[in-house]
Amino acid sequence: MLRPAGPMLGAVLLAVTPVAAQTPSASLPYAFERGYPVGDTSQRVRDEADFQRAIIAYRFWYPTVSNEGIFNGNRAVGIEDGKAMGIAATGPRQVGFTLNSDTPYGSAVLDLSNGPMVIELPPGAYIGLVNDHHQGWVQDLGLPGPDAGKGGKHLVLPPGYTGEVPAGYYVGRSKSLKNLLAVRSLPADGDVPKALEALRAIKVYPLASEASPQPLRIADTSEKAMDSSSLKWEDNIRFWEVLAKIIAGEPRVPEFLPMYGLLSELGIEQDKPFAPDARMKAILERAAKTGRDQMLVTAFDSDRPDRLNWPDRKWEWAGLVPGSAQFETPTSIDLDARDRWFAQAIVTSPAMFRRNAGAGSLYWLSARDATGAFLDGGRNYKLTIPQPVPGQLFWSVTVYDAQTRSQVQTDQDKAALRSLFELKDVDQTKPLDLYFGPTAPAGQQARWIKTAPGRGWFAYIRIYGPEQAAFDRSWKPGDFEEVQ
Numbered sequence: 001m002l003r004p005a006g007p008m009l010g011a012v013l014l015a016v017t018p019v020a021a022q023t024p025s026a027s028l029p030y031a032f033e034r035g036y037p038v039g040d041t042s043q044r045v046r047d048e049a050d051f052q053r054a055i056i057a058y059r060f061w062y063p064t065v066s067n068e069g070i071f072n073g074n075r076a077v078g079i080e081d082g083k084a085m086g087i088a089a090t091g092p093r094q095v096g097f098t099l100n101s102d103t104p105y106g107s108a109v110l111d112l113s114n115g116p117m118v119i120e121l122p123p124g125a126y127i128g129l130v131n132d133h134h135q136g137w138v139q140d141l142g143l144p145g146p147d148a149g150k151g152g153k154h155l156v157l158p159p160g161y162t163g164e165v166p167a168g169y170y171v172g173r174s175k176s177l178k179n180l181l182a183v184r185s186l187p188a189d190g191d192v193p194k195a196l197e198a199l200r201a202i203k204v205y206p207l208a209s210e211a212s213p214q215p216l217r218i219a220d221t222s223e224k225a226m227d228s229s230s231l232k233w234e235d236n237i238r239f240w241e242v243l244a245k246i247i248a249g250e251p252r253v254p255e256f257l258p259m260y261g262l263l264s265e266l267g268i269e270q271d272k273p274f275a276p277d278a279r280m281k282a283i284l285e286r287a288a289k290t291g292r293d294q295m296l297v298t299a300f301d302s303d304r305p306d307r308l309n310w311p312d313r314k315w316e317w318a319g320l321v322p323g324s325a326q327f328e329t330p331t332s333i334d335l336d337a338r339d340r341w342f343a344q345a346i347v348t349s350p351a352m353f354r355r356n357a358g359a360g361s362l363y364w365l366s367a368r369d370a371t372g373a374f375l376d377g378g379r380n381y382k383l384t385i386p387q388p389v390p391g392q393l394f395w396s397v398t399v400y401d402a403q404t405r406s407q408v409q410t411d412q413d414k415a416a417l418r419s420l421f422e423l424k425d426v427d428q429t430k431p432l433d434l435y436f437g438p439t440a441p442a443g444q445q446a447r448w449i450k451t452a453p454g455r456g457w458f459a460y461i462r463i464y465g466p467e468q469a470a471f472d473r474s475w476k477p478g479d480f481e482e483v484q
Contacts, residue, residue: 047283050266054287057262058239059295059335063135063342065242066230067180070096070346071109073228079219081178082111087199088222089192092407092415096228098318098345098460099407100398101416103127103184104192106199108216110179112158118169118210119181120203123151127360128183129349130156132176133250137325137348139172141183144351144360146170155207159251166207175253182347186393186464190420196220231404235289237281240266244274295343298336300367300374300402300458309364310476314372318345318363318460319353344405357468358392367402367458370479377408378453380437384478387428392465394419397434399449402456412450422446436480 030041037045071081073096079086085108088094091101099105110117110130119141121128126142126149138156143149147170155169156179165171183202187195205213233239243263247270252260263269266284267276276284307316320337321327325348327338341348344365351360368374369381389395396418399408407415417423417434426432435441435448436459451457461477469475 047279050280050283051287053262053265054284055291055294057259057266058287058291059339060259061134061243061263062230062234062291062295062339064133064246065233065239066097066342066346067131067133067135068242068246069230069233070107070180070228071178073226074107074109077219077221077224077226079108079221081109082113082117082216084108084217084219085181085202085204086219086221087196088220088224088226089196090222092409092413093223093225094221094228095226095231095404095406096346097405098398098400099228100396100460100462101407102394102396102398102418102420102462102464103186104195104199104222106181106183106185106202108181108204110156110181110204112156112174112177112179114206114208115163116158116161116207117156117179118203118205118207118213119154119156120205120213120215121147121151121154121183122198122201123149124198124201125149125186125188126183126198126202127186127351128181129347129351130154130172130174131180131182131347131349132174133178133180133246134176134253134256135180135342135346135348136175137350138174138179139170140349140351141170144349176250178250180347187420190424196222229404229406235292237276237285237288239288240268240276240284241274244268292343295339298339299343302336302340304336310473313476314368314370314479315364315366315461315477318365321353322355323350323353325350325353344400355471357466357471359466361462361464362466362470364461364477365458366461366480367456368480370481374402375436375457375459375480377451377455377457378438380435380439380441380483381480382483383434383436383459383480385432385434386475386477387426387430387432389419389463390467390469390475391419391463392467395461395463397449398460398462399436399451400458400460401452402458408449408451408455408457410450410452415449417447417449431478435483437483441483 031038074086085106087106089104090099121141127144128141130138132138141154153169155171157173159175185195185198200218203215205215233242247268267280268274319341321334327334396416398416401408435444437451438453440448463470
């Protein structure tokens with residue numbers, strides 16, 4: 001109900017009421033007379049408001065569209081939603097944000113349209129998760145999950161599920177109908193075929209068929225070129241077209257209501273066709289390019305002090321909110337950390353961001369050399385890794401193209417140096433030198449990753465089963481140093 005303004009409020013209103021015509025200036029770009037917009041002010045305001053709304057919407061909904069890129073990558077090689085699970089010993093041919101070659105992957109789209117899905121995991125060295133369509137965390141599987149590697153049945157429930165939940169399951173409740181199952185099998189002693197067989201042993205099927213389950217078929221895509229990214233959509237109108245289709249097919253997430261409001265202003269609503277006119281299309285195209293660029297700055301040129309683990313090193317934490325799957329802090333959602341992660345990576349889980357000894361894995365990012373210059377694919381570098389690396393399981397250094405945020409693609413067809421493979425026989429009593437650049441140093445081809453001139457790149461250090469020295473700064477890697 002409206003109430004009359006009290007004396008204090010009335011004084012404030014009088015103080016801010018314009019008494020003369022306002023003219024454009026650097027700080028006040030719109031023209032008003034007697035409090036009303038004049039000339040083209042109204043149209044400029046509308047255009048600018050829609051542009052600002054579109055940038056905010058782009059950054060918020062980016063994880064949703066990025067996840068659809070993963071789904072689409074599977075579909076493109078014949079892996080249908082809810083009918084098959086792809087497995088792969090991945091390499092540079094598989095394009096996807098910071099995928100790695102450390103372990104074979106398994107992935108599937110879980111379609112909950114017809115009810116809950118079961119994931120039956122054997123005992124073993126699995127690290128897995130389920131994320132909803134918006135890359136929101138649903139549950140962990142395997143070593144970081146409640147089964148702790150001992151195996152068990154996991155149940156994924158659809159939004160608003162009110163049916164009976166049977167006993168004997170580890171239960172996750174999703175906010176969407178389409179979900180991503182992502183699971184990796186750790187290759188003990190570097191045995192990749194055995195790790196792939198372990199992925200084949202996973203059974204995924206509808207709860208309704210539990211009495212006589214027919215698991216999703218397994219499709220090995222190790223040798224197939226795949227693009228499981230949103231790169232082809234992220235800077236143009238297709239981003240919004242893909243998002244509109246997702247919004248039309250998924251139930252609303254109550255926590256996202258303000259963000260649905262933004263989309264409504266841009267012409268994206270659940271029960272209406274998305275048909276932007278020329279004006280709105282131009283605004284949305286510009287917002288997609290601008291939003292993408294803003295997220296890349298957050299990812300690779302952040303000025304946050306908390307990104308650094310060592311004050312005298314260029315290595316940064318890839319994830320900036322420890323232990324939180326959804327970037328929650330005690331008082332808010334850290335949107336900057338959210339943007340940073342999803343610009344360069346995919347999927348979330350509390351286990352991915354823990355900073356304590358024995359956690360599943362950790363990720364450090366470096367995009368700069370020791371002088372602070374961005375890493376250049378036309379230059380040669382050396383990286384010194386102190387030994388032993390503080391990890392109970394294994395570790396790796398993986399190189400990514402800065403534009404695709406995927407493993408570098410060269411005729412070497414290799415993007416990682418890994419303790420279980422290329423580096424399994426190194427002397428762990430002295431520092432280890434690794435090399436990166438367009439030219440292999442004499443005698444060091446086995447410890448070298450080729451990069452492409454004209455392309456920027458960045459690297460991740462991953463440590464699996466990190467020990468205390470990885471967190472208390474008593475162990476630290478060198479920076480990339482340019483060599484001739």
